[in-house]
Amino acid sequence: MVAFAGVLHERDDVRADYFPVNTIREDFPILRQTVHGKPLVYLDNAATTQKPQAVIDTITQAYTHYYANIHRGVHWLSQQSTDAYENARTTVQRFIHAGDSREIIFVRGATEGINLIAHGFGKKFINEGDEIIISAMEHHSNIVPWQMVCEETGAKLRVVPINDEGEFLFDEYEKLIGSRTKLVAVVQLSNALGTVNPIKKIIEAAHSRDIPVLVDGAQAVPHMPVDVRELDCDFYVFSGHKLYGPSGIGILYGKSKWLESLPPYQGGGDMILSVSFEKTLYNTLPYKFEAGTPNIVGAIGLGAAIDYVSAIGMEEIAYYERELLEYATARALEIPQLRIIGTAKEKSGVLSFILEDIHPHDIGTILDQEGIAIRTGHHCAQPVMDRFDIPATARASFAFYNTHDEIDVLMDGIRKVIDLFK
Amino acid sequence: MSEVRELYQEIILDHNKKPRNYQVLDDANHKADGHNPLCGDRVTIYVRLNGEKIENIAFQGKGCAISTASASLMTEAVKGKTVEEARQAFERFHDLLTKDTDLLSQLSEMGKLAALAGVRDFPMRVKCATLAWHTLNAALDNEEIPVSTE
Ligand SMILES: Cc1ncc(COP(=O)(O)O)c(C=O)c1O
Numbered sequence: 402m403v404a405f406a407g408v409l410h411e412r413d414d415v416r417a418d419y420f421p422v423n424t425i426r427e428d429f430p431i432l433r434q435t436v437h438g439k440p441l442v443y444l445d446n447a448a449t450t451q452k453p454q455a456v457i458d459t460i461t462q463a464y465t466h467y468y469a470n471i472h473r474g475v476h477w478l479s480q481q482s483t484d485a486y487e488n489a490r491t492t493v494q495r496f497i498h499a500g501d502s503r504e505i506i507f508v509r510g511a512t513e514g515i516n517l518i519a520h521g522f523g524k525k526f527i528n529e530g531d532e533i534i535i536s537a538m539e540h541h542s543n544i545v546p547w548q549m550v551c552e553e554t555g556a557k558l559r560v561v562p563i564n565d566e567g568e569f570l571f572d573e574y575e576k577l578i579g580s581r582t583k584l585v586a587v588v589q590l591s592n593a594l595g596t597v598n599p600i601k602k603i604i605e606a607a608h609s610r611d612i613p614v615l616v617d618g619a620q621a622v623p624h625m626p627v628d629v630r631e632l633d634c635d636f637y638v639f640s641g642h643k644l645y646g647p648s649g650i651g652i653l654y655g656k657s658k659w660l661e662s663l664p665p666y667q668g669g670g671d672m673i674l675s676v677s678f679e680k681t682l683y684n685t686l687p688y689k690f691e692a693g694t695p696n697i698v699g700a701i702g703l704g705a706a707i708d709y710v711s712a713i714g715m716e717e718i719a720y721y722e723r724e725l726l727e728y729a730t731a732r733a734l735e736i737p738q739l740r741i742i743g744t745a746k747e748k749s750g751v752l753s754f755i756l757e758d759i760h761p762h763d764i765g766t767i768l769d770q771e772g773i774a775i776r777t778g779h780h781c782a783q784p785v786m787d788r789f790d791i792p793a794t795a796r797a798s799f800a801f802y803n804t805h806d807e808i809d810v811l812m813d814g815i816r817k818v819i820d821l822f823k
Numbered sequence: 824m825s826e827v828r829e830l831y832q833e834i835i836l837d838h839n840k841k842p843r844n845y846q847v848l849d850d851a852n853h854k855a856d857g858h859n860p861l862c863g864d865r866v867t868i869y870v871r872l873n874g875e876k877i878e879n880i881a882f883q884g885k886g887c888a889i890s891t892a893s894a895s896l897m898t899e900a901v902k903g904k905t906v907e908e909a910r911q912a913f914e915r916f917h918d919l920l921t922k923d924t925d926l927l928s929q930l931s932e933m934g935k936l937a938a939l940a941g942v943r944d945f946p947m948r949v950k951c952a953t954l955a956w957h958t959l960n961a962a963l964d965n966e967e968i969p970v971s972t973e
Contacts, residue, residue: 437826758840760887762862763831766945770827778862792863792885821831822888 439772447798459705489704510651511619514638519546521663529555567594589621593782594743595751646706650699830941838892857958894955
């Protein structure tokens with residue numbers, strides 16, 4: 402693991418010499434790969450991130466030495482396994498500064514977290530004529546579950562528009578909030594545009610009318626420090642696999658007063674206190690929402706990933722990545738045929754672009770031959786594509802293990818694409 | 824870049840830039856919309872069928888170079904052919920992209936369509952190359968619902 406102790410904010414080197422990126426890269430075995438005979442340049446981090454050795458080792462050790470089912474056995478292995486799983490919960494709690502580990506629910510990912518709330522909150526609090534507010538830059542996972550709630554209850558989905566830069570229109574949002582609004586669900590960092598939303602202001606505006614807010618933090622958590630108590634959000638979701646941890650594990654944070662009031666999502670083992678055919682008593686938080694055997698080692702692996710990034714420091718990561726994005730943006734602007742989609746003032750991690758007369762799919766295939774992995778398509782945000790009247794974009798998305806040299810390779814690759822289509 | 828050159832041959836780049844038969848066919852009596860949800864490619868195929876003969880064919884749409892060029896080449900390949908001949912051509916074309924049959928013997932029969940043989944090495948792009956053909960099949964069946972390669 403990297404021991405990092407640098408005073409970042411006093412240095413402003415163009416090439417970020419202060420950040421031990423080369424040492425960090427050695428922690429990620431997959432980055433040593435070659436693809437089509439070229440060194441891998443992995444720039445698809447918004448889709449998912451690569452895993453450091455520390456996470457891989459933790460998973461191996463769990464299965465090698467102390468794996469058993471949790472909360473169920475009096476035997477030694479089960480105790481070890483339960484401790485590791487519950488320690489991971491505490492690690493998550495501290496990482497996002499939640500007040501209580503009972504407020505941390507292990508789920509499959511951001512998608513399941515949102516569905517859990519949509520299900521429970523929809524059932525309990527949403528009725529015909531009510532309104533749910535989302536934004537025009539949401540990932541499909543923060544659109545479809547709410548549409549399903551609306552379909553079931555007769556509620557209405559209201560959508561906060563975005564401007565040509567891809568920024569959340571706060572004034573329009575304020576106009577949409579009203580007496581019928583029951584919930585606001587917004588993304589903190591857009592995966593398609595890179596926009597960082599004024600989430601605190603958004604929450605304050607909703608709270609001034611007693612409306613709870615769910616924050617989709619799938620992209621924010623890997624790129625910036627998150628403090629759910631400071632934000633005062635009511636629900637917050639994210640996925641382990643975008644935070645250098647395993648897939649199939651994610652987090653739903655919810656204020657206990659809300660989680661206690663919601664009905665369970667699934668029924669089964671672990672979520673009950675007692676079961677008889679006449680009556681079943683539900684378990685307390687967080688277990689009420691964790692029916693069945695969970696992704697035990699996934700949770701433990703996520704804990705290891707959080708330990709890893711915490712040792713580097715989220716402030717340091719945010720600072721380095723911001724500098725990386727600024728460099729990439731400046732280099733991209735040197736290419737006249739390139740248009741950046743998403744030019745918000747507050748941005749992080751994502752460079753979405755199109756090339757004049759060249760379809761993103763062709764860009765992706767040609768860059769792949771250069772060993773460069775980017776994402777092309779609608780990024781599960783078709784309404785965003787419609788907003789900009791384009792079918793798709795090419796998207797390079799960054800992690801703290803990416804380098805300035807890799808951005809140079811990307812730009813050379815883009816020039817090759819343009820040359821080929823001349 | 825050599826595999827990429829193999830994929831993006833001159834003839835493909837040319838048909839992408841200047842697609843042939845790219846228009847709405849006012850007297851079309853068969854039509855279908857195709858959509859590849861993965862990459863957002865869309866194509867509409869218009870056919871003027873006279874009995875069993877494809878008297879005229881045109882297309883419109885938005886897509887990647889492979890799908891645009893393939894649609895353009897297809898219109899040239901099937902114009903004046905019978906429905907049966909067009910379906911056989913699709914079958915051969917599909918085999919060319921997906922099956923390990925004797926490539927060379929097929930290439931000669933395929934004419935310009937052979938330029939798309941490079942797609943074989945890019946399995947993720949086979950759907951791009953076949954979207955127009957699937958849509959033609961739907962148009963010939965006169966299915967008015969959009970077909971999808973998914
Ligand atoms: C902003 C955002 N929200 C939600 C999700 C869904 O995450 P998952 O597929 O891990 O559940 C993603 C993943 O792409 C995302 O980028």
